[in-house]
Amino acid sequence: VLQDETGGIVVRFDNSVENKISEGNKLKILIKDSKLGSFADVKQVSEIEFNGEIGGEKIVRKIAENAEMPSPLKVTIDELKSGDFQSIIVEIEDIQFVTDDVNKVITGTRTITDCSSKLGIYTRSNASFANSKTPEGAGKIIAIASNYYDEKQLLLRNTSGFDSMT
Secondary structure, three states, X not given: OEXXXXXXXXXXXXXXXXXXXXOOOEEEEOOOOOEXXXXXXXXXXXXXXXXXXXXXXXXXXXXXXXXXXXXXXXXXXXXXXXXXXXXXXXEEEEEEEOHHHOOOEOOXXXXXXXXXXXXXXXXOOOOOOOOOEOOOOEEEEEEEEEEEOOEEEEEOOOHHHHXXXX
């Protein structure tokens, strides 16, 4: 997911990306030969050749490292579920994992609640933190707003997204 002050979008590179970009990198991406579409109703730009060139210019160029990250948009679970928040960093306060998901491996879909509404959090099994456990307490969570077709969800970027839950 790439985000700037105007919003965010999923960007799908070819397999040559490996570990060449990090959170906080600013990129210039030529999208002339890429494809704009969606997957599971999430907007995305795909078919970007990470090491490719167009007219002698690199398709993907890193223009800054360790840039300031966008501030999370503070929302409630209900606001997230009823709005069009997609591919942006959000913060939800006063939440906790539901009892059945406390102290479980974060992989797959886990559920948070504010004691009146619930929302799923999805983590891929190949995430570097996939074997981390969900916390027991309440607090805030910072993650990427997304959806899977009609179901709104969060995508966890790392475990520091729920460090405040004690």
